[in-house]
Amino acid sequence: MKYQLPESEIPTHWTNLMADLGPPEHPPLHPGTQLPLNPEDLAPLFPMALIEQEMSSEPNIEIPDEVREIYAMWRPTPLFRARRLEKALDTPAHIYYKYEGGSPAGSHKVNTAIPQAYYNKAEGIRKLTTETGAGQWGSALSLACGMFELECEVFMVGISYDQKPYRRAMIEAWGATIHRSPSELTEAGRSQQANITGSLGIAISEAVELAVANEDVHYSLGSVLGHVCVHQTVIGQECLKQLEMAGEYPDVVIGCVGGGSNFAGISFPFIREKLQSGRDIRFIAAEPAACPTLTKGVYAYDYGDTIGMTPLMPMYTLGHDFVPPPVHAGGLRYHGDASAVCALVKEGVVEAQAISQTEAFRSAVKFGRTEGILPAPEPAHAIKVAIDEALDAKRAGEERVILFNLCGHGYFDMAAYDQFHRGELEDLEFSEDDMNRALEHLPQAPSLA
Amino acid sequence: MKYQLPESEIPTHWTNLMADLGPPEHPPLHPGTQLPLNPEDLAPLFPMALIEQEMSSEPNIEIPDEVREIYAMWRPTPLFRARRLEKALDTPAHIYYKYEGGSPAGSHKVNTAIPQAYYNKAEGIRKLTTETGAGQWGSALSLACGMFELECEVFMVGISYDQKPYRRAMIEAWGATIHRSPSELTEAGRSQQANITGSLGIAISEAVELAVANEDVHYSLGSVLGHVCVHQTVIGQECLKQLEMAGEYPDVVIGCVGGGSNFAGISFPFIREKLQSGRDIRFIAAEPAACPTLTKGVYAYDYGDTIGMTPLMPMYTLGHDFVPPPVHAGGLRYHGDASAVCALVKEGVVEAQAISQTEAFRSAVKFGRTEGILPAPEPAHAIKVAIDEALDAKRAGEERVILFNLCGHGYFDMAAYDQFHRGELEDLEFSEDDMNRALEHLPQAPSLA
Numbered sequence: 001m002k003y004q005l006p007e008s009e010i011p012t013h014w015t016n017l018m019a020d021l022g023p024p025e026h027p028p029l030h031p032g033t034q035l036p037l038n039p040e041d042l043a044p045l046f047p048m049a050l051i052e053q054e055m056s057s058e059p060n061i062e063i064p065d066e067v068r069e070i071y072a073m074w075r076p077t078p079l080f081r082a083r084r085l086e087k088a089l090d091t092p093a094h095i096y097y098k099y100e101g102g103s104p105a106g107s108h109k110v111n112t113a114i115p116q117a118y119y120n121k122a123e124g125i126r127k128l129t130t131e132t133g134a135g136q137w138g139s140a141l142s143l144a145c146g147m148f149e150l151e152c153e154v155f156m157v158g159i160s161y162d163q164k165p166y167r168r169a170m171i172e173a174w175g176a177t178i179h180r181s182p183s184e185l186t187e188a189g190r191s192q193q194a195n196i197t198g199s200l201g202i203a204i205s206e207a208v209e210l211a212v213a214n215e216d217v218h219y220s221l222g223s224v225l226g227h228v229c230v231h232q233t234v235i236g237q238e239c240l241k242q243l244e245m246a247g248e249y250p251d252v253v254i255g256c257v258g259g260g261s262n263f264a265g266i267s268f269p270f271i272r273e274k275l276q277s278g279r280d281i282r283f284i285a286a287e288p289a290a291c292p293t294l295t296k297g298v299y300a301y302d303y304g305d306t307i308g309m310t311p312l313m314p315m316y317t318l319g320h321d322f323v324p325p326p327v328h329a330g331g332l333r334y335h336g337d338a339s340a341v342c343a344l345v346k347e348g349v350v351e352a353q354a355i356s357q358t359e360a361f362r363s364a365v366k367f368g369r370t371e372g373i374l375p376a377p378e379p380a381h382a383i384k385v386a387i388d389e390a391l392d393a394k395r396a397g398e399e400r401v402i403l404f405n406l407c408g409h410g411y412f413d414m415a416a417y418d419q420f421h422r423g424e425l426e427d428l429e430f431s432e433d434d435m436n437r438a439l440e441h442l443p444q445a446p447s448l449a
Numbered sequence: 450m451k452y453q454l455p456e457s458e459i460p461t462h463w464t465n466l467m468a469d470l471g472p473p474e475h476p477p478l479h480p481g482t483q484l485p486l487n488p489e490d491l492a493p494l495f496p497m498a499l500i501e502q503e504m505s506s507e508p509n510i511e512i513p514d515e516v517r518e519i520y521a522m523w524r525p526t527p528l529f530r531a532r533r534l535e536k537a538l539d540t541p542a543h544i545y546y547k548y549e550g551g552s553p554a555g556s557h558k559v560n561t562a563i564p565q566a567y568y569n570k571a572e573g574i575r576k577l578t579t580e581t582g583a584g585q586w587g588s589a590l591s592l593a594c595g596m597f598e599l600e601c602e603v604f605m606v607g608i609s610y611d612q613k614p615y616r617r618a619m620i621e622a623w624g625a626t627i628h629r630s631p632s633e634l635t636e637a638g639r640s641q642q643a644n645i646t647g648s649l650g651i652a653i654s655e656a657v658e659l660a661v662a663n664e665d666v667h668y669s670l671g672s673v674l675g676h677v678c679v680h681q682t683v684i685g686q687e688c689l690k691q692l693e694m695a696g697e698y699p700d701v702v703i704g705c706v707g708g709g710s711n712f713a714g715i716s717f718p719f720i721r722e723k724l725q726s727g728r729d730i731r732f733i734a735a736e737p738a739a740c741p742t743l744t745k746g747v748y749a750y751d752y753g754d755t756i757g758m759t760p761l762m763p764m765y766t767l768g769h770d771f772v773p774p775p776v777h778a779g780g781l782r783y784h785g786d787a788s789a790v791c792a793l794v795k796e797g798v799v800e801a802q803a804i805s806q807t808e809a810f811r812s813a814v815k816f817g818r819t820e821g822i823l824p825a826p827e828p829a830h831a832i833k834v835a836i837d838e839a840l841d842a843k844r845a846g847e848e849r850v851i852l853f854n855l856c857g858h859g860y861f862d863m864a865a866y867d868q869f870h871r872g873e874l875e876d877l878e879f880s881e882d883d884m885n886r887a888l889e890h891l892p893q894a895p896s897l898a
Contacts, residue, residue, distance in 0.1 A: 002456060002521055072451055073529070073821055080522070084596070102551050104821030106860065146818050147533070166615070166863035173814060173823055173866045365622060369595050372522055372553030374622055411555065411860040414615035417622045 001083055003242040005076035010068055013060035015233035017268040018226055018340060020059065020275055026314040026448055028339070029301065034445060037311050044212050045219040047123035050116065053227040061230060067115045070147060074103040074110070075234065079242035084370040086390065093393035093400040094248060095386055098239050098266060100407045101373065105170075107408030108262055109140035109222055112231035116220045117144035126216040127151035131181065131203030133258065134160050134330030134378065135167025136408055137222030142176035152176035155183060155206045158198030160330040167412050181206055188307045199323045200259075200334045201306035208309045223259025224304055224313075224338050232265025235405060240269055243403070250281060252389050254404035256381040257285040257294065257352070258331045260338030266405040268340075271349060283350040284389075285341065286381040288332045288360070290428045291324035293317065294345050294352035296435065301445035302336055312445050315342045319438025325428030327357050328416035329377035335438070355381040356427045361420040363387050364410065376408040377416055450532055452691040454525035459517055462509035464682035466717040467675055467789060469508065469724055475763040475897055477788070478750060483894060486760050493661050494668040496572035499565065502676040510679060516564045519596060523552040523559070524683065528691035533819040535839065542842035542849040543697060544835055547688050547715060549856045550822065554619075556857030557711055558589035558671055561680035565669045566593035575665040576600035580630065580652030582707065583609050583779030583827065584616025585857055586671030591625035601625035604632060604655045606782070607647030608775040616861050630655055637756045648772045649708075649783045650755035657758050672708025673753055673787050681714025684854060689718055692852070699730060701838050703853035705830040706734040706743065706801070707780045709787030715854040717789075720798060732799040733838075734790065735830040737781045737809070739877045740773035742766065743794050743801035745884065750894035751785055761894050764791045768887025774877030776806050777865035778826035784887070804830040805876045810869040812836050813859065825857040826865055 018024075027036040042051045053061055063071075082095040100108035120128060128150055132138030138154040145152035154176050161168060161180040171178050181203040182189040188205035195202060204221070211219035221228060236253075243249060253270050255263035267283050274281050287294055297316035304310035306321050315336040318324075324333040336342075344350040357377075364380035366387070367373070375383060382404045393400035410417065419425045467473075476485040488500045495503075502510055512520075531544040549557035569577060577599055581587030587603040594601035603625050610617060610629040620627050630652040631638040637654035644651060653670070660668035670677060685702075692698060702719050704712035716732050723730050736743055746765035753759035755770050764785040767773075773782040785791075793799040806826075813829035815836070816822070824832060831853045842849035859866065868874045 004453060004456065007451060007453065104823075143821055147821075165867070166860070169863035169867040169870070170823065170860070172870055173817055173863070175818060368622055369624060372592055372596075374553075374619065409860075411615070411619070411858075414618035414622070418614070418618040421618070421621055 001081040003079040003245045005238060005241055007072050009241060010071050010075050011063065011234045011237045013062050014230045015237060015269045015272060016056055016059055016061050016230050017272055019057050020272055021340065021343070024339070029312040029445065031303065031308055031311055034312065045208065047119045047125065047218065049119040050227045053230055054225060064118060067118050070114050071234070076238045077102055079239055081246065082371050085367060088366065088370045089387065089390050089394070091390040091394040092398065093390040093402055095390055096243065096403045097406045098235055099373065100235065100405065101409035105136065105140040105143050106411065107136040107140065107376065108232060108235060108265060109137045110144065111234055111265065112222065112228045112261065113140035113144035115231050117148040117150055120218050121148040121150055125150065125218045127153060128218055128220045129153045129207040129210045130220045130222065131155045131200055131207045132222070133157050133200050133333055135164050135171065135412065136331055138171045138176070138178065139167060139174065141220055141222070142171045142174040146175045153210065154178045155181040155203040157181055157200060157203050157330060157333070158196065159326040163415060164412055186210060192306065195323055197323065197326045199306065201320055204305035205307035205309055208305060223261040226340065228261045229264035229268065229338055229340060232261045233268050235265035236267060236269035239266060239403060248401050250403040251400045252282045252284060252402045254284045254286060254382045254385050254402065256332060256378045256407065257287045257337060257341065258334050258378065260341035262405060262407045263341055264338060271344065284385050285345065285350055285352045286385045287352060287354055288327055288329050288381060289354040289356045290327045290430050291318065291333050292354040292430055293335065293337050295354045296430065298439060299342065299346055299448050300442055301448065302442060304336065308443065312443060313339050314448055315339055316345065318435055319441055321441050322434065322438040327428050328413060329360065329381065331378045332381065353385055355384045358425055358427050359384050361416070361425060365420070373406065374410040374417065375406055376410045377413055379405065379407045450530040452528040452694045454687060454690055456521050458690060459520050459524050460512065460683045460686045462511050463679045464686060464718045464721060465505055465508055465510050465679050466721055468506050469721055470789065470792070473788070478761040478894065480752065480757055480760055483761065494657065496568045496574065496667065498568040499676045502679055503674060513567060516567050519563045520683070525687045526551055528688060530695065531820050534816060537815065537819045538836065538839050538843070540839040540843040541847065542839040542851055544839055545692065545852045546855045547684055548822065549684065549854065550858035554585065554589040554592050555860065556585040556589065556825065557681060557684060557714060558586045559593065560683055560714065561671065561677045561710065562589035562593035564680050566597040566599055569667050570597040570599055574599065574667045576602060577667055577669045578602045578656040578659045579669045579671065580604045580649055580656045582606050582649050582782055584613050584620065584861065585780055587620045587625070587627065588616060588623065590669055590671070591620045591623040595624045602659065603627045604630040604652040606630055606649060606652050606779060607645065609779040612864060613861055635659060641755065644772055646772065646775045648755060650769055653754035654756035654758055657754060672710040675789065677710045678713035678717065678787055678789060681710045682717050684714035685716060685718035688715060688852060697850050699852040700849045701731045701733060701851050703733045703735060703831045703834050703851065705781060705827045705856065706736045706786060706790065707783050707827065709790035711854060711856045712790055713787060720793065733834050734794065734799055734801045735834045736801060736803055737776055737778050737830060738803040738805045739776045739879050740767065740782050741803040741879055742784065742786050744803045745879065747888060748791065748795055748897055749891055750897065751891060753785065757892065761892060762788050763897055764788055765794065767884050768890055770890050771883065771887040776877050777862060778809065778830065780827045781830065802834055804833045807874055807876050808833050810865070810874060822855065823859040823866070824855055825859045826862055828854065828856045
């Protein structure tokens with residue numbers, strides 16, 4: 001069962017939940033001075049339009065026509081009711097999923113890649129640098145840069161670069177240059193050559209270093225930042241309308257969390273409704289057990305990258321130099337999370353659950369065989385939580401309405417599916433020792449207690 | 450620019466163009482007796498409902514509700530106007546493409562896999578066997594069998610099995626068993642061990658052999674046959690409505706041709722309009738220069754498979770034991786074509802053009818960088834023809850309306866894109882010598898002259 005909105009229903013504004021939450025108690029700090037960040041501090045990295053969005057108190061931010069026109073290539077995306085999965089689980093629950101994998105780059109990431117490329121082009125920038133984990137963000141930005149005639153240089157986390165040669169080829173097909181991170185092109189990369197698998201934190205350091213060194217080069221981040229979360233809210237806004245078509249309202253909203261923008265995208269418009277109407281909705285952030293930021297991290301000021309070049313942000317963190325085990329959900333291998341998502345977890349608005357890699361893949365296969373779509377490993381974590389909720393509803397005899405975001409397809413992850421089928425997929429454990437070591441390296445910064 | 454129909458506009462009937470063309474002058478013949486084929490001759494392979502469709506004179510065949518319900522998972526598929534490509538070509542032509550790659554299996558193939566699984570299940574069949582070239586058909590049937598709780602056994606052409614391990618993993622993820630063809634499981638396979646790359650003809654022989662040997666096992670073909678072409682006509686029917694939304698009518702309709710069902714799917718509803726109204730539309734079948742059935746084959750009775758187990762069908766053929774060069778467009782590596790498509794070429798209703806592998810990939814990259822979607826190598830052949838038509842329209846100063854079928858995405862073909870970018874992609878030439886050798890092996894059968 002598919003709920004499809006007409007093109008005229010592509011949202012005209014992004015939802016800025018930061019406006020609802022009010023000025024942050026703990027603002028981002030300059031990494032050098034540790035004073036609250038000024039817009040100008042970010043100017044070497046981002047165009048002013050995005051910096052304004054990052055700090056905006058407008059509840060709704062208008063989407064430029066040029067961006068909406070490109071969104072129309074794949075938006076509005078469909079919302080499905082998973083009737084075949086419900087039947088297989090024999091549950092009274094109603095399971096809905098929003099499918100973002102039909103975009104050209106195969107995930108929700110283009111929702112922010114397009115506006116980021118647009119605003120940078122408008123400010124006269126020549127090139128964007130970025131990092132990519134599983135490759136979904138790198139593909140999305142490569143495509144977006146191609147559409148706005150910007151150059152694009154991508155640092156891909158080493159383990160994903162090795163595991164996913166076809167993502168690399170895709171990034172190149174759309175015109176970007178790509179490097180395995182840690183590379184030898186940057187000081188940051190050269191200092192981290194011992195990290196064989198790489199990490200998002202290191203790749204970010206490399207991309208930032210290159211952008212800072214060149215006047216007409218900017219940096220682009222695929223998650224974590226406020227403006228990225230803002231851009232993804234087109235997902236949840238469309239869900240609101242589509243569930244209305246279905247005559248339903250969610251009891252639970254679920255999304256996987258790497259940096260947090262996918263989760264923000266589906267949940268923030270619903271969280272606004274909850275804050276405004278007091279409506280009883282649960283929100284669950286699904287994260288990998290191998291990188292359990294929200295469930296095992298400490299709430300503290302930390303850097304967004306490994307080297308410590310980015311502002312200090314309040315977040316649940318495993319330490320900025322934590323190198324997560326090489327799970328296949330490369331997009332979830334990040335030491336921290338978006339400040340807004342962390343704050344909502346801290347306040348109890350959002351719950352968090354950690355899911356093991358094999359549990360995620362078992363759920364992905366169950367989903368693929370009933371609903372047809374083979375999910376990427378990242379949203380497989382959300383599917384596991386959705387299935388658990390549906391089974392819990394069955395025990396409770398409840399017609400629970402469950403909504404989750406299927407943020408990308410798994411067509412580039414078949415090697416992982418193959419390993420799973422052959423029983424060769426390991427549950428890479430999160431080591432408390434590793435974390436303790438990483439936490440000792442937390443920056444000296446104001447306490448959040 | 451996207452034209453999206455509501456779910457209520459999924460066609461209720463398939464278009465049976467055979468009814469318009471009248472009884473064939475040259476009917477299919479039994480391979481042993483060479484007498485016109487009876488329905489019972491096909492009963493070991495297909496359920497009676499499909500055999501009836503194969504020989505039906507009904508102009509429109511009703512689509513079962515159960516099939517339409519599953520179609521609704523991805524249908525109606527979007528029609529796009531390729532404005533960014535038009536701009537890049539600086540052409541006055543209007544280029545439209547129908548995108549079938551958004552289906553769970555990534556191509557149009559599920560349009561027939563679902564009804565084939567449905568009718569076999571209804572007849573009490575336990576298992577379906579099949580062949581697959583590039584893997585798109587094998588994925589589609591694996592998915593369809595899973596949905597109707599049928600077992601599925603797939604023989605994958607050797608060269609594709611080697612080139613596309615992730616397609617194999619996908620077929621397995623949906624629950625089918627898969628073998629590299631030629632295999633050692635069948636007499637047909639054992640007799641062809643010298644063919645290292647394999648071919649669709651050999652894989653068909655293997656799958657047919659297994660089906661014939663077991664009462665509760667049937668065979669399923671992904672193209673070539675009449676009922677397969679019939680099922681694909683949902684594509685063209687939707688295009689008719691979508692172009693009406695756009696206020697346009699095509700001057701040229703283009704599809705790539707391997708066995709012919711993709712081409713039939715987009716063109717047959719328009720060919721019916723041409724036959725009924727005399728409307729001036731051109732139809733172009735795009736085939737690979739390495740396997741140029743329609744442009745260089747002879748029109749004769751030939752087998753559909755390599756060993757000679759299938760009925761003799763009138764077709765343009767390169768000889769049933771021709772093993773096409775291992776181009777990446779594995780779905781187009783077939784020695785013959787659907788009888789109906791061949792007859793339309795013979796009568797001059799349909800034109801044919803042969804496209805080289807590098808021309809196809811050059812067009813695919815141009816398309817991907819403007820329109821976002823990276824096409825599979827098969828529809829890249831259609832894109833090349835569409836671009837040529839758009840450039841011809843520019844020279845002629847014409848607002849020509851061009852429609853082509855983008856029948857699948859290229860996410861499993863990134864190794865080929867990679868080769869193309871590194872300049873390592875070869876144009877595998879069609880050898881006249883090879884053909885002459887193959888044609889000497891044409892069966893002794895009535896002449897079509």
